[in-house]
Amino acid sequence: MGFTTDSAPPRAVVPGGGPTAPPAADPLAGLTVVPARHPWRWAAVAAVLVLCAQFAHGLVTNPVWEWEVFLSYVLSETIVEAVGVTLQLVAFATVLGFLLGALLAFMRLSRSPVLRTVAWTYVWIFRSIPMIVQLVFWFNLGALYRELGVGVPFGPVLWSVDSNDLIGTMGAALIGLSLHQAAYAAEIVRGGVLAVDGGQLEAAAALGIPRTRQIRRIVLPQAMRAILPTAGNEVVGLLKGTSVVYVMAIGELFYQVQVVYGRNGRVIPLLMVATAWYVFLTSLLSIAQYYLERRFARGADRTPPPTPLQRVRRFARTLRAAGADPLARDSHGRPGGTP
Amino acid sequence: MNDSVKTPEPQAGQAGAAGARRVMLDVRGVRKSFGALEVLRGVDLSVRAGEVTVVLGPSGSGKSTLLRTINHLEKVDQGWISVDGELVGYRRRGDRLHELKEKDVLRQRTRIGFVFQNFNLFPHLTVLENLIEAPVSALRRPRKDAVAAAERLLGRVGLADKADAYPRQLSGGQQQRVAIARALALEPKVLLFDEPTSALDPELVGEVLDVIKDLARTGTTMVVVTHEIGFAREAADRVVFMDDGVVVEQGPPSEVLDHPRHPRTRAFLSKVL
């Protein structure tokens, strides 16, 4: 800490004593704060920046990347269609997986031991089977059950259909992904529900709020705070996980990319096409997750944190203020009181 | 619950005695155990319409459990409870008691307001949404009417300007006043308070007690579990002293608080006064 003034020597002032003007009562008033210096931090920053620059330089100049091939494919019809298939898989598996997962979660939380056991067993089995094994199983369902029918349990069949006609490849993939996802979603939802204070359900019950409404309006919105971060993880995992359905020859992104480079041999740029799309889609999901989390955080904090837009605006304001008055930071950045 | 226990005749007119108001809440021979621990050991209590009953008693004497059995958050093992002549949690057919379905229990609870020690407001809903949730979903009131009623109630507890705040943005005293307004929004026949001020800083206790006293003056039937003896003296029509799962002594505050007959009441009062 540096002294910029000696007009009011601290020891000369007795607090509250004598007829002197009140400003002198704070012996540290008028001192300038000099921030601590961090030379090693700057050295580390420089090293990291040099490494990043080298990597970027390599990306641009190394001919192996074949950026012109990348550019010619990244928005091509085949690839965009394949992205559509991937998105379809993600959307269906997310919706079906979380609906079934929520059902399983409430079964596990129910008072009925039968429902609890069934849900527990489901989660146990579907978490145990690798997704790819399960997908191949569904793909071969026709071998297991040639016909699927509706009828009296253990009695006559009223209606039946060839299982391969009913399910098809895409159907098998969707069922496989959804059932797998449901097992994980069940645990995530259950964790979220358990995180809600028991007094909430009790208050809802004491107010006579109907049971389903208690869950939908009181418990789930609060559980969402605990559910969303993990659920976001799961959906991103699922997005990339859809690439395993290439084993079933479904034209999703990774399968289509392989088809193309199998034909033209341009492996690296086409893998980059897939990478770019996965990164782009994951970014969209992350943004969606951010805003969903904000929405369900309502009421959780006394003052909600600013949105990114508000943060940018605030930053711009500080910059402008600093530009207009170079001393602004000194007078505001000063800690209030003790040395 | 015993099938052999006597229960009130349906719609039994109890306003027989001239001048006496009808019995709004009737608790008869209620017993309740948690495992081997018998927490309520035959409790009798009856509260007339418009009466304020304050329940006192040492920690663990079963006060909270009693309140929770009244709105059927806990089932009784023996005895019965009725609110305005209607059995709580059971329906009588001939000489049998049929346990009510959850749906019917929930309907009964809309007539029994409950204010918790730690408020239990819904933190993700605004104050106004907290107030209209039950009237809209449980009583199927039109939203517009519910909002109008909620705004009136907020004015009554002195929080008209907080309708759009979230509970965590309020002080403890304000939160408890919202919780009281939320219970009132259902226009219950009886209002139960379980230590409504014991989670509050001392300087916030007064504002909550003032709201409850105001309700007392306007003829709301209430049962209040509290350790605030001053409040009991000022607002109670009757003080009930509980110990070890039974009602030891009850009567007007001037008797129970100033001239307790039972030694256990005396011992308790000497500690809290």
Ligand SMILES: Nc1ncnc2c1ncn2[C@@H]1O[C@H](COP(=O)(O)OP(=O)(O)OP(=O)(O)O)[C@@H](O)[C@H]1O
């Ligand atoms: N769900 C429960 N399971 C087991 N024991 C319980 C349960 N609820 C209450 N008890 C026990 O019953 C007894 C009475 O509890 P209760 O909460 O009714 O006391 P209280 O009079 O309200 O006390 P306080 O003044 O401390 O709130 C206590 O010994 C408590 O441990």
Ligand SMILES: [Mg+2]
């Ligand atoms: Mg208690």
